[in-house]
Amino acid sequence: MSRTFLVKEIAAQAGLSQATVDRVLNERPGVRALTRARVTEAIRELEVQSRQRALSGRKFNIDLVMETPVRFSAAVRTALEAELPTLQPAVFRARFHLWEIIPAEALVQALEGIRARGSHGVILKAPDVPEVSAAVDRLATSGIPVVTIVTDLPHARRHAYVGIDNRAAGETAAFLVGSWLKPNRARVLVTLSSNRFRGEEEREQGFRQALRRFHPDLGIVEVSEGYGMDRETVALARRALTEDRLIAGAYSIGGGNNAVLAAFAEAGRHCTVFVAHDLDAENARLLRERRISAVLHHDLNQDMRTACRHIMQAHGALREVPGAAVSPVQVITPFNLPPGLG
Known part of the structure; x- marks a missing residue:
């Protein structure tokens, strides 16, 4: 491995003892593969940040x-x-x-x-x-x-x-979804990764309250505890779509957007409007492909x-x-x- 950095620097970055790092660097036996991987990752992190050394x-x-x-x-x-x-x-x-x-x-x-x-x-x-x-x-x-x-x-x-102001983000989502679905009487699938995250809860509250105030004909079907993971999220969305034929749009608070779209496709249903959060690579691709309508980004x-x-x-x-x-x-x-x- 590279000797560019001091053992104590690598140890501090990796959260390991200097003795452990020394064993890894000198390829001595008795070190777990996970520990070796952490040292390698720590060196990579130091290399990325090394442009500040001067x-x-x-x-x-x-x-x-x-x-x-x-x-x-x-x-x-x-x-x-x-x-x-x-x-x-x-x-x-x-x-x-x-x-x-x-x-x-x-x-x-x-x-x-x-x-x-x-x-x-x-x-x-x-x-x-x-x-x-x-x-x-x-x-x-x-x-x-x-x-x-x-x-x-x-x-x-x-x-x-x-x-961001998460409540304002939820209200923004309600404005977009309500405008695009209006005047249909329909329901919106709202997906959260988990109710344990206050930010997601605030987004949902802002969305629900703004929808009730400005678009009372639209209802909400909420699912959570998919943790933004595709396998868990697709199962939750699939069940919601099976149980409610009026779902016509989606507000994805917690991610797993490919999974939500897959559930709509499996059900043979068109998602009229889809609003998501965070402009990562996946959401950028879905926007380019016109599979989601808008992303709320900061x-x-x-x-x-x-x-x-x-x-x-x-x-x-x-x-x-x-x-x-x-x-x-x-x-x-x-x-x-x-x-x-x-």
Whole structure:
């Protein structure tokens, strides 16, 4: 393996002991394949971030922790890695802890590991459950600020929330869906990855209330706990479409959009309007193919930049955070896709 980085640098990035990293680098026996893979990944992360090495300034080691489908965590990771060099003269190093599905107790254990190892800050997307909030409180007590992204933990001692106004996003979705389905009496399939995420719950509430107020003829059929995974989501959507023949559109809050479209196709039903969230590569392709109608998007690069600045502020390196307000909701259609996306 490459000897570009010091053992202690690789160990800090990988969250392993220096002795373990030394065994991996020298190809000694008795090391698990998963540990070797983590060291390899840590070196790759350091290489991506090495363009900052020439900068002189205060150094911050941060942790990105997310429970989310890989298509979204990949987009967030790309945005964060792109923004780190722009924060000069400060030098940021990021460690990544990404899962599609993780039990709350395992997530808490990961946060406890970060607290024990030390960090300048945590950028967190996690369910709003008491045990996670308590772990965030312990991080704050230890002097490690937590910035929540996309979905908030308002009852925890997090330093800041970064992302869109989720209720306003749901209301925007209701405006689009209601306008496109009007004047039909129909129902809308609303899919959430899980009710444990406050951000998704706020989107659903905004959507439901705006639809009731402005389009009372339209009803809602809600499904959840598919975790944005295709196999689980297609089963939930298939069941809903079988049980309700009036479903004519979809508002996908939690992802799994290919699965929802597959369920409509299996049922021989046309999805008149489909509004989704987040302009990742999959949704960009679906927009180009005109299989979904619109995507509610926010600038992940701006969010990552703002999150890092909040961490700097928490440590006294910034007096205030420029652009700290919630990100504006952007409505992306097949006709205004950003160039080069996906």
